Amino acid sequence: MNEQLPIIQVEDLSKTLGLLPVLRAVSFGVARAETIMLLGQNGSGKSTLLRLLAGLSKPTGGLVRIGGWQLPEEAQEVRRQIGLVSHQPLLYGNLSARENLDFFGKLYGLAKGARRERIAAVLDQVGLDNRMDSLVRDFSRGMQQRLSIARALLHQPEILLLDEPFTGLDQAAAATLENLVLSAQREERTLIMTTHQLGRAPSLASRALILSRGRIAFDGNIETMSAESLRQLYAEICGGAAVQ
């Protein structure tokens, strides 16, 4: 794979649900190991864009290339490179944390020994190694979200897509999650994250995309931006009430 090429390339991407255009001519590229914050109001198309990048949804028009593979035609090749953390945990409540990870490890074709090692490593990483045999239905929302990240990291994907991962978390759980995101950055994974918590954006990402009515209204560096100026920019673009 060419290291110079963007790992994610999106050109003129559009998506219509029924008669409603959700994304209109969206174009951007993401460099390897870059972290992008995807911002926008509810209904602006953030989750739809993540679903398209994950290959869970088919575009109405335009082009999506991940690691050189084109979606949706070559989705099978792309799947191993992607880990998704949705606002739903995507876990089975009747299974323990270890059983959930073991199941997903099998689906990703990890051999028994490698699976055992990876499960221990990711459970340790998310701080759930002492609860590995507890049923997921007994977990708090924060613990489920941490396990969800463990599931997404299990097969060591190059790209991590996080859809509002901070939703419903208390301060402590959000701080743990933030550390996990930083640790994924240290491992040089490419991250695309949606959030409504603008205060977190500059500390977690170097670049932001603001979606407004299905179009990219802002694509730029936010590393040097304070949380306050990002809020102002967001309010100018999206209007409406102040956000966190």
Next chain:
Amino acid sequence: MKTPFRTAVLAIVNKDLRGEMRSRELLSVMTIFAFLCILVFSFALELDRLAREEAISGVLWVTLIFASMLGFNRSLAQEGDQGNLDALLLAPVSRPAIFFGKLLSSFLFTLLVALVLLPLMTVIYNKNLLNGWLMLTTVLGVFAFSTIGALLSMLTLHTRSREAMLPVAMLPVALPLLLTALRASTNILKGAPTREWLVWLQLLAAVTVIYLALCWLLCGFVLEE
């Protein structure tokens, strides 16, 4: 690179069985429903001994179909309600592997109910249903129903009134299966000559193969958006 078909299928079946062993919500509901169903039919047909005896295979198949539909709805709800189907679709496994995994676990659950039902009906209806050929017909019929049930429950998963939509979608499609399974089992229970029921059993096998092939081809379209 895809995960091998067999690995993915076994992982899904193993996950479903393990989850069910722990919660028992699917099997208990299906078995209690099936038991109540044969009891209600038994009371309804009590006054006419002859009609009761002739209706046994009908009672068996109607009960199995309705119990299996309860199972399909619950089994796919486990995937759909928490968005878990997305997690399956994200994995590098072929769509037929996901379909076949769900089909096999639904088949095993319904077969277990059938295995409870046959001796129960033998006692309640005072007719021996523990016949090898009838059991073969039951296994084949349950597999066939599970095939279309697995596909149609995936199709109706995201519809608003899923629980009502599945029977509406499934019953017309299941009619050829019901007819052949019913004819084969009625003739077997009557003690008719082999040629009178074997043809229906062969027809059931043929329809099963056709449905399996069709579902196999269609599952990719159904599972993808």
